Amino acid sequence: MTDAYKYVPTFCNNLFECFCSAPHGMTTGYRECDGKIIPVLSGANAEMVKMAEIQTKTAVGFTKYACENENCIPICKMRDISARLLKALMYKPDKQEAEILGAFPFSDDVTEAKIQRLAGNCKGSISNILLPVRIIRKKKGKSIYPDKYIYWLYGSIVLTGCKPAWVYRLSVREWERLRLLRERKKLCR
Secondary structure: OOOHHHOHHHOOHHHHHHHHOOOOOOEEEEEEEOOEEEEEEOOOOHHHHHHHHHHHHHHHHHHHHHHHOOOOOOHHHHHHHHHHHHHHHHHOOOHHHHHHHHOOEEOOOOOOOOOEEOOOOOHHHHHHHOHHHHHHHHHOOOOOOOOOOOOOHHHHHHHHOOOOHHHHHHHHHHHHHHHHHHHHHHHOO
8 A cells, every 4th residue: 555645735746847858958859869769858947957966966965864874864764764754855845946946947747839837926816726715616607726936836835925824735635535536436446
């Protein structure tokens, strides 16, 4: 039995994808060259390259510290600590984290026809993510998302300055929980 269900409502796969993406540009297609199929890459984004270097140095530095100081952080606790740190970053980022990570250019389209920031200030449309508003809008067939920056809602909550932020985070988390229950129910039929 997996414990993934504990993390999914607060996990942002779009943000995680940015952590794992290569800075050389997205693969936009493939072509044949000398009898081999090779990827066609979009141009590198200088800002992304810089962010990737900082991110890599931070991850390597933390890993090195953890390995050298095994008495401080026991190996048996590494998975739990890593999961809690990742959840804290994704679910409750501070303003600086939201600004830096929210600036990642992101596209959910393989052609990269539309690229925008991962998170940003959604202004008044952020109220669309409140649970009661989402339920009403869903019943009326309206969008349940803010007008823009829907790729990392927890970051957008911080950047929009929502007060109280916990209400907005709770609404997103519970909506995800309900969505997962609905998906699980479909699989059980």
